[in-house]
Amino acid sequence: xxxxxxxxxxxxxxxxxxxxxxxxxxxxxxxxxxxxxxxxxxxxxxxxxxxxxxxxxxxxxxxxxxxxxxxxxxxxxxxxxxxxxxxxxxxxxxxxxxxxxxxxxxxxxxxxxxxxxxxxxxxxxxxxxxxxxxxxxxxxxxxxxxxxxxxxxxxxxxxxxxxxxxxxxxxxxxxxxxxxxxxxxxxxxxxxxxxxxxxxxxxxxx
Numbered sequence: 131x132x133x134x135x136x137x138x139x140x141x142x143x144x145x146x147x148x149x150x151x152x153x154x155x156x157x158x159x160x161x162x163x164x165x166x167x168x169x170x171x172x173x174x175x176x177x178x179x180x181x182x183x184x185x186x187x188x189x190x191x192x193x194x195x196x197x198x199x200x201x202x203x204x205x206x207x208x209x210x211x212x213x214x215x216x217x218x219x220x221x222x223x224x225x226x227x228x229x230x231x232x233x234x235x236x237x238x239x240x241x242x243x244x245x246x247x248x249x250x251x252x253x254x255x256x257x258x259x260x261x262x263x264x265x266x267x268x269x270x271x272x273x274x275x276x277x278x279x280x281x282x283x284x285x286x287x288x289x290x291x292x293x294x295x296x297x298x299x300x301x302x303x304x305x306x307x308x309x310x311x312x313x314x315x316x317x318x319x320x321x322x323x324x325x326x327x328x329x330x331x332x333x334x335x336x
Contacts, residue, residue: 132152135152135162136152137228138228141199141200143200145196145224146224147216147225147226165224168218170216171213171215172189172215172217172279173212179282182301183302184336185279186276190328193272194328196223197210197225197265198326200268201265201324207230207268208231208256208260208263208268209227209230209231210225211275212275214227232260232263251275252267254270264318266318269322270314270318274314277314280299280302283298285314309332
């Protein structure tokens with residue numbers, strides 16, 4: 131709890147939740163005081179169906195910008211998924227829940243064999259060893275999120291290899307296929323290497 135609060139409160143970015151205070155009540159209850167956001171999680175939004183391409187670009191760009199700031203502060207979120215992305219009333223994305231984050235490459239969970247992250251969204255290297263997660267792991271999770279935003283589907287590696295994202299959404303083209311497949315590449319060395327690199331490609335798509 132304290133780890134989450136300290137990590138999030140160290141950040142000051144429009145696309146990351148704002149922490150005002152961390153403390154303990156007189157009866158020993160720990161608390162985090164943060165901004166109350168009117169709106170819904172991205173999970174709720176995509177349950178209503180795939181988003182328009184323009185909406186997906188805007189959301190992915192906002193998350194990538196928030197991750198840029200976190201990564202510049204040596205914070206790896208390790209649990210980027212629609213459940214942890216809040217859409218405020220003015221359509222600003224807020225990255226929330228830093229409870230599984232890793233700061234300065236240090237593992238705080240310290241439970242041997244424990245899986246850190248969420249099924250479907252966790253990068254392969256993080257699944258095998260949570261301490262191997264780096265900024266590219268967060269970008270994989272964002273890639274899976276973008277894939278779901280645009281296709282209404284989760285990534286399914288058991289599908290035929292000739293299937294590409296545009297097969298599931300007529301609004302996508304070959305440039306989107308390149309972006310999404312690079313984002314969810316199992317081998318981290320072939321993914322986007324930084325959130326800035328991902329932002330640059332997204333801006334060309336827009």
